[in-house]
Amino acid sequence: MPVTTTERGWKASVTRPVDWTAEVLPGLLDATPDQVPDLFGDLTVSPRRLVVVDSNVYRLYGHRILALLDRYEVVHSHPVVVAGGEASKNRATCDLITSGMEGFGVERFSEPVLVWGGGVLHDVAGFAASEYRRGVPYRMFATTLLASVDAGFALKVALSHGYKNRVGAYHPAEAMFTDPALFARDRSHIIEGAAEILKWALAAPDPAVFDYFERHGPDAVANGFAADDPHALAIIRTTIEGMMRELEANPYEAVSQRRSYIGHGMSPGLEPTVTHGQAVILDILLTLMIATGRAVISETLRDRIVRVIRATGLPLWHDVLEHGPGPIMRALDDTARHRHGLQSIPVMDGELGRITYMQDITAAELGAALYDLNRTATAI
Amino acid sequence: MPVTTTERGWKASVTRPVDWTAEVLPGLLDATPDQVPDLFGDLTVSPRRLVVVDSNVYRLYGHRILALLDRYEVVHSHPVVVAGGEASKNRATCDLITSGMEGFGVERFSEPVLVWGGGVLHDVAGFAASEYRRGVPYRMFATTLLASVDAGFALKVALSHGYKNRVGAYHPAEAMFTDPALFARDRSHIIEGAAEILKWALAAPDPAVFDYFERHGPDAVANGFAADDPHALAIIRTTIEGMMRELEANPYEAVSQRRSYIGHGMSPGLEPTVTHGQAVILDILLTLMIATGRAVISETLRDRIVRVIRATGLPLWHDVLEHGPGPIMRALDDTARHRHGLQSIPVMDGELGRITYMQDITAAELGAALYDLNRTATAI
Numbered sequence: 001m002p003v004t005t006t007e008r009g010w011k012a013s014v015t016r017p018v019d020w021t022a023e024v025l026p027g028l029l030d031a032t033p034d035q036v037p038d039l040f041g042d043l044t045v046s047p048r049r050l051v052v053v054d055s056n057v058y059r060l061y062g063h064r065i066l067a068l069l070d071r072y073e074v075v076h077s078h079p080v081v082v083a084g085g086e087a088s089k090n091r092a093t094c095d096l097i098t099s100g101m102e103g104f105g106v107e108r109f110s111e112p113v114l115v116w117g118g119g120v121l122h123d124v125a126g127f128a129a130s131e132y133r134r135g136v137p138y139r140m141f142a143t144t145l146l147a148s149v150d151a152g153f154a155l156k157v158a159l160s161h162g163y164k165n166r167v168g169a170y171h172p173a174e175a176m177f178t179d180p181a182l183f184a185r186d187r188s189h190i191i192e193g194a195a196e197i198l199k200w201a202l203a204a205p206d207p208a209v210f211d212y213f214e215r216h217g218p219d220a221v222a223n224g225f226a227a228d229d230p231h232a233l234a235i236i237r238t239t240i241e242g243m244m245r246e247l248e249a250n251p252y253e254a255v256s257q258r259r260s261y262i263g264h265g266m267s268p269g270l271e272p273t274v275t276h277g278q279a280v281i282l283d284i285l286l287t288l289m290i291a292t293g294r295a296v297i298s299e300t301l302r303d304r305i306v307r308v309i310r311a312t313g314l315p316l317w318h319d320v321l322e323h324g325p326g327p328i329m330r331a332l333d334d335t336a337r338h339r340h341g342l343q344s345i346p347v348m349d350g351e352l353g354r355i356t357y358m359q360d361i362t363a364a365e366l367g368a369a370l371y372d373l374n375r376t377a378t379a380i
Numbered sequence: 381m382p383v384t385t386t387e388r389g390w391k392a393s394v395t396r397p398v399d400w401t402a403e404v405l406p407g408l409l410d411a412t413p414d415q416v417p418d419l420f421g422d423l424t425v426s427p428r429r430l431v432v433v434d435s436n437v438y439r440l441y442g443h444r445i446l447a448l449l450d451r452y453e454v455v456h457s458h459p460v461v462v463a464g465g466e467a468s469k470n471r472a473t474c475d476l477i478t479s480g481m482e483g484f485g486v487e488r489f490s491e492p493v494l495v496w497g498g499g500v501l502h503d504v505a506g507f508a509a510s511e512y513r514r515g516v517p518y519r520m521f522a523t524t525l526l527a528s529v530d531a532g533f534a535l536k537v538a539l540s541h542g543y544k545n546r547v548g549a550y551h552p553a554e555a556m557f558t559d560p561a562l563f564a565r566d567r568s569h570i571i572e573g574a575a576e577i578l579k580w581a582l583a584a585p586d587p588a589v590f591d592y593f594e595r596h597g598p599d600a601v602a603n604g605f606a607a608d609d610p611h612a613l614a615i616i617r618t619t620i621e622g623m624m625r626e627l628e629a630n631p632y633e634a635v636s637q638r639r640s641y642i643g644h645g646m647s648p649g650l651e652p653t654v655t656h657g658q659a660v661i662l663d664i665l666l667t668l669m670i671a672t673g674r675a676v677i678s679e680t681l682r683d684r685i686v687r688v689i690r691a692t693g694l695p696l697w698h699d700v701l702e703h704g705p706g707p708i709m710r711a712l713d714d715t716a717r718h719r720h721g722l723q724s725i726p727v728m729d730g731e732l733g734r735i736t737y738m739q740d741i742t743a744a745e746l747g748a749a750l751y752d753l754n755r756t757a758t759a760i
Contacts, residue, residue, distance in 0.1 A: 003624045004669075008401030010621055013630040016550075017394040022388030059481075091471075102542060107717045109634075130546040133718060134536065151393075156514065162482060167511040169549065170396075214759070241390055244383045246390040253514075254489075337487045338513060341426070 001202070018251070022153040022240050026186070027229060028141070028179035029064045032358075033072055039177065039219035040072055041139065045110040051334040052097055052125045054117030057143050061182065066247075073324045075202030077104045082121060086272055089120050089160045089180065100373040101136070112137035112174060118144035118184070119151030119192070122173070123165075130171035138174035143167075145193025145225050146277070148178035149239040150219060155251050164268045165336065170252060173297075180233065188275070194221050194312060195263070195277035197278040198284065200239045202305065203259035207352035209238055212232035217309040256339035259355050262287065264346045269331025273320045282321065289376070291347040292363060301348065306376060316377035325366035333359060390440030398631070400552040402533040404606060408521070408559035410442045413452055419557065420452055421519065425490040431459040432477055432505045434497030437523050441562065445496060456494075457484045462501060466652055469500050469540045477508040481516070492554060498524035498564070499572070500529030502553070503545075503724035510551035520553035525573025525605050526585035526657070529580070529619040535631050543714065544648045550632060560613065564603035567693075569656070572610055573603050573644070574692055575657035578618045582664065582685065583626070583639035587732035594684075598691040636719035636728070639735050642667065644726045649711025653700045660695045661755075662701065666708070669749035669756070670741060671727040681728065686756060687701050696757035705746035712741060 004011045012220050031039055040049060053065065058081050069076050080100035082093055106113065113124040115138055122140055129138040141301065142152035146170045153176040158168030183189070194217070201213040215232035225232040246260045266286060267279035274282070288305060310316060342359055349356035384391045395595060405411065411419055435443065439459050449456050460480035462473055487495065495505040495518055502520055509518040524530035533556040537546030565570070573595070581593040596611035605612040626640045630645055646666060647659035654662070668682045716723050722739055729736035 003621065003628050005621075006401060006403070008405060009401055011399060011401045012624045013397070013399040014628055014631040015397050016632060017393070017395045019393035020388055021386060021390060021391045023386070025388060048545060098541070098547065102546070109720055109722060121521060131549065133546070134548040134550060151476070158514070166482070166513070167478065168514040169511065176392070236416045241383065241385075242390045244390045248383050248394055251394040252396060271684060337485060340489055 002088060008128070017278045018155075018172065019079065020153065020174050022175070022176045022244060024148075024176070024233070024237060024240070025177045025179055026180065029068055029178055031063060031068065038088055038175070040069075040074055040114060040176070041137070041174070043072065043074065046107060046142055046335060047075045048104075048107070049074050050077045050101055050104045050106055050111070050113045051100050052077045052100065052113060052115045052117075052121070053081055053082050054084040054121050054143065056084065056118050057182075061116075064293060070331050082124070084118050084121050085179065086120055086160070086276065089124055090159070090206035091161065094123045094128045094131075094159055098132055101132045102350060106136050108131065108133045108136055112139045114139050114141065114171070114308060116141040117147070118189075118279060119146045122151045122154075123156070123158045123168075126171055126173065127167075127169060129280065130131075130157055130169040135171060137174045137346065140176040140177055142178035143182045144184050144189050145236075146189070147237055148176075148180070148183070149193055150196040150243065151176065151245075152176040153244060155247060164253070164271055178195065178236075180225055180227040180236065183225060190221055190224050191314060192275060193225070194314060196278040196354045197235060197239050198312075198314070199260065199280060200242050202284065202348065203262045203346065203355065204242050205259075205353055208364060209242065210352050217308065218313075219314040221314075236342045250278050251299070253338075256342060257344050257357050261344070262298060262346045265375070266328045266331050267328040268334065269329075270318070270320050274318050278315050278318060282318060285316065285373050285376075286366070286369045287345060287347050287358075287374040290358065290365055293365065293372070296358070296359070297350060301351070315316070317374060320372055321372050321373070325363040325370065328366055329363050384682070397552075398535075398552065399552050400533065400556075400593075401535060401557070401593050402556045402615060402624060404528075406558045406561065408557055408562065409441060411447055411448065417724055418496060418555070420449075420454055421492045421554070422490070423452065423454065426487060427455045428484075428487070428491050429454050430457045430480055430484045430491070430493045432480065432493060432495045432497075433459045433461055434464040434499070434523065435503050436464065437462050437496050437562075440525075441496075459710055462495055462497070462504070463580060464498050464501050466500055466540070466656065467536070467710055471539060471541065473504045474508045474539055475509075475662050477505050478512055481508065482486050486512065486517055490515045492519045493523065494519050494687045495553070496521040496523060497527070498522070498569075499526045502527055502531045502534075503536070503538045503548075506551055506553065507539055507547075507549060507611070510549040510716065515551060517554045520556040521701055522556055523562045524559035524564050524569050525616075526576060527558075528556075528563070528571070529562070529573055529616055530576040530623065532556040532558060533627075534626060535627055537588070544651055555730065558616075560605055560607040560616065563605060569696060570601055570604050572657035573656060575603070575660040577615060577619050577625075578664065578689070578692075578694070578740070579640065580622055581658060582728065583642045583735065584622050585733055587624065590732050593617070594688050594757075597688065598693075608709040636722060637724050640715045641724070641746070642726045645715045645723060646708045646711050648714065649707040649709075650698075654698050658695050658698060658745065661689060662698060664754050665689070665696065665756075666749045667725060667727050667738075668747070669752040670725075670738065670745055673745065673748060673752070674738065675735060677728050677730060681731070697754060701753070703741040707752065708746055709743050
């Protein structure tokens with residue numbers, strides 16, 4: 001569209017095309033250029049790649065990652081090794097990665113940074129990539145359940161800067177690859193991913209997504225989303241595909257009523273005392289209590305969901321909730337400044353698959369929900 | 381476009397629409413809601429605005445800016461007052477502005493930050509706005525010639541981080557307003573703007589743009605682009621309109637051959653020893669010498685342009701050039717990492733209006749150009 005002349009000046013209009021992919025690739029570390037030619041992007045334009053890798057991943061798989069890079073004849077840096085976890089989601093980690101890009105001399109268009117790790121590393125390295133030279137491409141190799149079903153293919157990148165995710169950008173990895181064989185399998189990591197899977201099971205337009213999770217989720221969580229569990233793999237694939245559609249439909253959050261915000265409107269008020277995944281589950285539980293109080297959903301549906309949360313071993317309560325509604329209300333106020341001034345807390349509209357949005361949740365209502373949750377946590 | 385299923389996964393494709401305006405508005409500080417209803421965006425959605433202002437602008441015009449905000453019934457913060465100039469183009473200034481946004485509680489969509497100042501403040505405040513909550517809108521009130529003809533309506537925002545503009549984003553002000561009556565008129569500020577005007581005069585597809593500058597530029601520079609000089613105003617308007625078209629045609633620099641890169645491929649090697657504007661002029665002069673050496677342009681055209689530079693009082697030489705080709709070659713290498721590995725230094729293709737791109741400029745060629753420039757600076 002050409003620049004148009006307005007009454008006193010000019011108006012320019014552009015559109016920026018962005019596309020990105022997500023793939024589940026069992027045997028990722030054994031891939032060959034014949035089988036998966038595009039694993040590291042187009043190496044004929046430039047074979048140079050900067051590698052950024054989580055310190056645990058590097059300890060466990062560093063030699064195999066380096067062998068994989070050699071097999072593809074990638075001309076790579078000494079890897080930038082970074083600690084994962086929320087505590088690393090800050091400017092210092094971002095600057096470390098930026099220094100790595102500067103030292104390596106990353107070209108702006110043709111040398112995607114290769115990021116190996118979990119959700120926090122995605123957000124920080126993706127943010128560093130979004131800033132460097134006004135944006136360089138990167139590729140994500142997701143080594144946690146959370147990254148594979150949520151953060152790893154998100155458009156959002158971010159740092160926590162005073163408040164969770166306070167600064168950020170929209171800059172998805174041009175490609176995400178994940179292999180369940182590489183997942184960190186300790187219970188704390190699995191809970192983080194399971195929380196986002198449950199979120200999508202409740203948000204999905206197709207109620208069969210929740211039905212399937214209800215049937216197979218507890219076992220999948222128990223076995224740590226094992227690579228040889230076909231149900232675990234099916235849950236992962238369903239979540240990725242559903243979330244990709246959700247992101248594509250509203251990539252820049254211009255529409256603040258978003259199904260996948262379930263569990264994410266009040267949870268920042270509980271972090272970092274509890275982890276993100278725990279906070280998401282507690283947010284979901286409080287949302288269910290409030291919705292039941294408003295008769296938006298039935299006690300039957302609420303109890304069905306609570307039972308699934310219990311069966312998967314996800315938390316039903318945490319001491320942080322003893323602080324009462326104050327921190328949660330403050331989080332809700334901040335959330336509203338992200339959503340056109342509205343709380344817009346999504347919840348099932350009577351039945352799974354349909355979503356409505358709650359506004360004007362009050363401290364009194366939250367207090368009642370906390371009371372109900374405390375009772376429910378010990379009762380069902 | 382719906383998510384598509386690939387061989388092993390999924391692909392999502394989105395486009396992000398961005399539009400923005402630029403207006404020359406004489407009498408800006410006396411504007412009224414009747415005459416210019418959209419000066420601060422839609423105040424009916426939210427009347428709250430954070431104000432970020434250059435310290436010199438605040439000293440000179442603070443009371444009138446505050447009166448203007450009152451006239452529009454803007455609910456504003458105590459302004460965030462920031463020093464201008466290249467030395468402020470850093471993370472510390474960015475963090476100061478971010479803290480201001482956080483303290484004020486800027487809503488994500490409906491409360492554009494109001495930025496009053498020059499090009500550096502545009503770049504830093506625009507970058508802070510691009511990061512905060514993954515991007516909040518801002519409006520630019522350009523108080524320097526440079527900001528009004530170049531930085532103020534650019535998509536690019538940036539910080540210098542080790543190297544000039546090393547981190548940045550694409551996040552144009554949703555609207556730029558400028559009033560020549562507010563320009564900083566000291567010679568150093570005027571030279572900064574005049575350098576970018578000359579750049580566009582040489583880059584413009586229409587050779588009449590240079591003809592006009594040749595005829596009226598020297599007087600405009602001499603009178604500091606006075607608000608009552610119709611030729612100065614015409615030059616400003618022509619430059620804005622031309623650059624808006626240039627930006628719109630290649631907003632994300634995917635095409636690395638860009639007319640308006642004239643003067644910007646080698647100049648980073650001279651900064652910050654000399655100012656950006658001075659560096660751009662010296663880069664242009666070296667480019668002309670190299671192009672003449674390659675017989676891409678005639679000595680006649682080169683000398684015509686050199687005479688205009690001399691007539692406007694722009695620099696023809698600086699001691700920084702005594703350092704020889706080394707720093708300039710290093711800048712060229714870095715520039716190539718911004719342009720698909722190519723130098724792509726634009727220059728007139730024989731005549732004004734046509735552009736060709738020089739590649740593979742060597743240190744020896746630069747040395748010869750430095751020698752020629754030194755001789756020319758004292759000869760014509």
